Amino acid sequence: MSDVDVAIIGAGPYGLSLAAHLSAARVSYRHLGVPMRLWREAMPQGMFLKSQGFASNLSDPAGTHTLETFCQTTGRPYQSYGLPVSLDTFVGYGQWFQSELDLKVDEVAVTGVVQRGDGFELALADGERFASRTVVVAIGVEHFAYVPAPLSDLPVSACTHSSAHTDLAAFRGQEVTVVGAGQSALESAALLHENGAKVQVLARRRVIAWNGPPLDPDRPLLRRLREPEAGLGSGWSTWFYSEHPGLFRRLPRRTRVYRARTALGPAGACWLRERVEGRFPVRTGHTVTSATALNGAVRLSVGRLSVAGAGTAVSELTTDHVIAATGYRINLERLGFLPGAMLSCLRTVGGSAAVGRDYQSSIPGLYFIGPSVAPSMGPVMRFVFGAEHAATTVGRHLAAVSGRRSSPAMAADR
Numbered sequence: 001m002s003d004v005d006v007a008i009i010g011a012g013p014y015g016l017s018l019a020a021h022l023s024a025a026r027v028s029y030r031h032l033g034v035p036m037r038l039w040r041e042a043m044p045q046g047m048f049l050k051s052q053g054f055a056s057n058l059s060d061p062a063g064t065h066t067l068e069t070f071c072q073t074t075g076r077p078y079q080s081y082g083l084p085v086s087l088d089t090f091v092g093y094g095q096w097f098q099s100e101l102d103l104k105v106d107e108v109a110v111t112g113v114v115q116r117g118d119g120f121e122l123a124l125a126d127g128e129r130f131a132s133r134t135v136v137v138a139i140g141v142e143h144f145a146y147v148p149a150p151l152s153d154l155p156v157s158a159c160t161h162s163s164a165h166t167d168l169a170a171f172r173g174q175e176v177t178v179v180g181a182g183q184s185a186l187e188s189a190a191l192l193h194e195n196g197a198k199v200q201v202l203a204r205r206r207v208i209a210w211n212g213p214p215l216d217p218d219r220p221l222l223r224r225l226r227e228p229e230a231g232l233g234s235g236w237s238t239w240f241y242s243e244h245p246g247l248f249r250r251l252p253r254r255t256r257v258y259r260a261r262t263a264l265g266p267a268g269a270c271w272l273r274e275r276v277e278g279r280f281p282v283r284t285g286h287t288v289t290s291a292t293a294l295n296g297a298v299r300l301s302v303g304r305l306s307v308a309g310a311g312t313a314v315s316e317l318t319t320d321h322v323i324a325a326t327g328y329r330i331n332l333e334r335l336g337f338l339p340g341a342m343l344s345c346l347r348t349v350g351g352s353a354a355v356g357r358d359y360q361s362s363i364p365g366l367y368f369i370g371p372s373v374a375p376s377m378g379p380v381m382r383f384v385f386g387a388e389h390a391a392t393t394v395g396r397h398l399a400a401v402s403g404r405r406s407s408p409a410m411a412a413d414r
Ligand SMILES: Cc1cc2nc3c(=O)[nH]c(=O)nc-3n(C[C@H](O)[C@H](O)[C@H](O)COP(=O)(O)OP(=O)(O)OC[C@H]3O[C@@H](n4cnc5c(N)ncnc54)[C@H](O)[C@@H]3O)c2cc1C
Pocket: 009, 010, 011, 012, 013, 014, 015, 016, 032, 033, 034, 035, 036, 037, 038, 039, 042, 043, 048, 049, 050, 051, 055, 056, 108, 109, 110, 111, 138, 139, 140, 141, 142, 184, 337, 369, 370, 371, 382, 383, 384, 385
């Protein structure tokens, strides 16, 4: 006999949204994780979200607990479009969402999940064990920080991933080299510069991509038809990714894997541009070919990329610290809580769990939502905007099957 019908692992935007749906549907569930931990502990103070206000909502069934309502209630500035949302506001919103909807989260890590009978047994870091009929994995990206070689061989005193820092003012007076070309690299570099560090950016890309300024909402119909605006940005392909994760799932496997990885690639927000260009050196078309930790510093060999893409060592530089703003790569083996026996039964796509239209994996009763299912459901899963589809779909499905085993119809569809 299971203690609960659903165990949700993870309390970021996806986990909290699903909890709101399960709670409203009176499904018995237990929720584990530290609410909004990635946003509170792995992003720099002073950061702004790249997603627009209207695309930064958590999902609740009534659609009442929006970022806009939170901002109105707490007297914070808000515009659905064109006004960047501060990290501080978004963290506050997540906490408000949880407390207003009375969502109980146990702030403890899940250390093990095993299949038992017709469900699962979960082990928690505090030694407790409990049984659940189904498990939803909503662990985001924090387990998957990616640092490329040769930087990955450096000690943390010399090189850290961008997620290691909440206070970039700690680097005041130091020389810091940021590696990367996306929003995280560019914004971290801007914050370092503004906080008194001597910063430079090294980027493999030949040109930094910048998003364009907000589109005029009152633009003529023809312009709107040519370039529709959606949760992830503008343009028809972006509209498709934003609005139709269920159809994305029907694309050929290779296309899905490619699009999940490359769509909406590294680019800086338009409002960040003036804080970067002309403020500090950004060396594009460069890659680090070797790195050596010195006593309190790092020596980097930096190659200029040839047309073929290979690096040729052209210069050396010494810096106090390197920040690798090089993103995240999903690798389920890094999820310490799923045993090898379960991992080997899990059908995967692009290194992530392959899920059906109900977000259920090839292990019946085990669901995945959020960035780890981008190769199944599309790039929208990498963003808060995808929480609406995931939480609504999984919430409805689990409410329908709560109390019985997972739906045979859905399982057959996978
Ligand atoms: C610097 C940065 C900026 C970003 N900016 C934006 C943006 O502007 N707009 C946007 O839409 N997206 C942005 N993103 C993407 C963002 O990561 C995702 O949109 C969102 O966080 C995914 O939510 P999630 O709930 O899947 O995961 P997360 O927010 O990562 O939450 C994961 C949860 O899992 C829990 N957890 C992990 N392991 C365990 C365990 N073993 N046991 C129990 N709990 C566990 C954690 O405690 C946490 O509660 C940004 C990402 C980064 C890194």
